[in-house]
Amino acid sequence: MQILLSERSRVFERADPHAVSGYVNQHVGNHCLRMPSHGHPEASLNHRKFASLDLCRISYGGAVRVTSPALESIFHLQVLLNGHCLWRGAGQEHYLEPGELLLINPDDEVDLTYSADCEKFILKIPTAVLEGICAEQRWLHPRQGVRFTENRYRLGELEGFVNLLGMVCMEAEASERLPRVEEHYQQIVASKLLTLLSTNVSRECLASPLAAFERIDDYIERNLKLDIDIEELARQSKMSLRSLYALFERHAQSTPRQYIRQRKLERIRASLADPTCNVRNVTELALDYGFLHLGRFSESYRQQFGELPSETFKRRG
Template identity: 65%
Template sequence: MDSCLLSDSSRVFERADPYAVSNYVNQHVGCHAIRLPTVGRPEASLNHRKFASLDLCRISYGGSVRVTSPALETIYHLQVLLRGHCLWRGRGEEHYFSPGELLLINPDDPVDLTYSDDCEKFIVKLPSTLLDKTCRDSQWLRPADGIRFAPRHNLQQLEGFTGLLQLVCSEAESAQTVAQVQEQYTRIIATKLLALLSSNVSRVLPGQGDASFERIVQFIEDNLKQDISVEQLAQLAHSSPRSLYALFERHTGTTPKGFIRQKKLEQIRASLSDPASRVRNVTEVALDYGFLHLGRFSESYKSAFGELPSDTLRRRES
């Protein structure tokens, strides 16, 4: 695989000063800082191609170099390990990436990587605007606080992705490359990432989303006396909790918990108003629907319907 990802025709540095390579990376691939080992003189190499809105980079530092950055801010880094290993530190955990594994760094993720002496990587820099636009064009639900991917992936589980990267590199090095073709490839890469990698994007289409929301509402109405969690609803909708909140905001203008509370209050009001119901007092029905703090329940009820629950019950009995 590695021989097909940027050949020597894309070579910018070979056996060069790591700091010179680092400065070039800062200009074209992403801001970072490097820390060299205290002994030895590592020699770095770098291949690079600009490809539409992407940057393609193949890099090795030739030593146990530590690479750090507060965050990438407006770009994503897709990093495929070709040789050696790389220690990643992030989100309170550590992992040694080995050949065939893929690291996806989000714009707000701090970067802390330590290369082995023989480590070589292939990196794709993607602007966040590309992924945002692809999400909109596909009519997928983009979270309000931005698209976030899980950091660790295995290339063997991403069908067709390795071949796509090889085609992109071949096109980037072609003497007859066409701008429109490059644009098409970048959209395919962005779509593949959003479709294949674990992320907080909901890939339910609008029509499907409506059907999904109807199922959720039906589940809530069928289980109003139960303690319904956001996690249950997200599983039912086949989405992340963040995507679920966005779905409720779009359909109801409130949160899942707010919607459930409103439905419970409506059902309690119907019970208190119905002469045929067996409700004996307000406390009984409130506890039955999970309202343990009766004072707060009364406040919520009055805010929703303009009267206390005791008033509703009294009117039924009069």
């Protein structure tokens, strides 16, 4: 198996397990450590922060039970390196062996009992990272958030994942840390988890970018009289703001806001020019479409159509 955090990341070696537990509570996540009252176990801990991730390699030197309430905004992934572990949760029990991976969702309580010779590698990843990947890829998940539907795997079943963890650990221990590289690796780790493990995320093939733009254009057309919020438009389109702006640049050569203003002006012009359309005056029509500054509206109209809105209105006869 790949080396997951070397001695370069050592924080504690042969230390009091409660001291190690206190460090974990302060820097990684809250938990409660229960140990037998007899003996003098010695614990070790390697730890690195990497972008928004926490990487830990830990052994307690004695049989311990670790419990924690739901971590709420954190996914807890651990790989058993040595020894054995009993996981309890949702009315179930699993015995984990070396080379097995356990994934705990943010709303699951933690209840783990380790053998005295146990050593584990822990990856903690914020929910925002995984949900950000879904937004970027336009993958869908239920409103309550991303969840893993199976929590136990053998590393050999997850193609390339252990090698990826090894590379992340090497980068975390590099003498020169580059934030952009760390963000890049973080995105890869999150994407791998979402594609290799069973989740509630739908990754069905999406329609072409042109079809996506046409759906957005239809939404704009149906809501032209409203003040269309760009962030809401992105949510309706199930994409990130960056992806939305890229889509408009590709298909409309403008920003979403510019495009919406252009479509409003085109609708106003069509109404002003149509004798069958019930328009009392230019001001009323402009206000209907959200143009509150009439001087700016007239200037934008003139720039787009080469005449003032009053001139268009007069020609309708």
